[in-house]
Amino acid sequence: MALFPIYGRFIGDCVPHLVAVDTGDTMAQVAEKIAVHSVGRRIPPRPDSTGFEVSQRLADTGFTGRVVLVSSRAASEYGELVGESGAIGFIAKDELSGAALARVLEQGAGHGAH
Numbered sequence: 001m002a003l004f005p006i007y008g009r010f011i012g013d014c015v016p017h018l019v020a021v022d023t024g025d026t027m028a029q030v031a032e033k034i035a036v037h038s039v040g041r042r043i044p045p046r047p048d049s050t051g052f053e054v055s056q057r058l059a060d061t062g063f064t065g066r067v068v069l070v071s072s073r074a075a076s077e078y079g080e081l082v083g084e085s086g087a088i089g090f091i092a093k094d095e096l097s098g099a100a101l102a103r104v105l106e107q108g109a110g111h112g113a114h
Contacts (some may be wrong), residue, residue, distance in 0.1 A: 010038035011054065027101050028093065055085040068104050070096055
């Protein structure tokens with residue numbers, strides 16, 4: 001395992017962060033390392049928002065990045081919400097890894113943004 005720097009910005013925060021991550025970190029761990037610098041400081045916690053709502057708000061604001069939804073549940077439990085969300089993919093948390101994210105990003109490369 002090796003540390004390396006990544007640049008990340010939490011949605012809604014204007015301040016980017018340079019954080020150290022490990023090659024063995026899961027995407028959830030990487031996200032947490034970035035979020036800790038924003039949530040509760042410049043961004044209030046929003047425990048009532050779902051990823052589907054956030055994805056739709058991003059689309060409504062003209063966000064041009066790609067969104068991947070992650071959940072502790074299987075995609076099949078959400079029915080059409082996954083497909084209608086504008087996200088390029090979905091990963092169940094028990095399958096979440098850098099390799100899984102890379103696969104979704106590669107498969108969704110032609111889809112562009114929302």
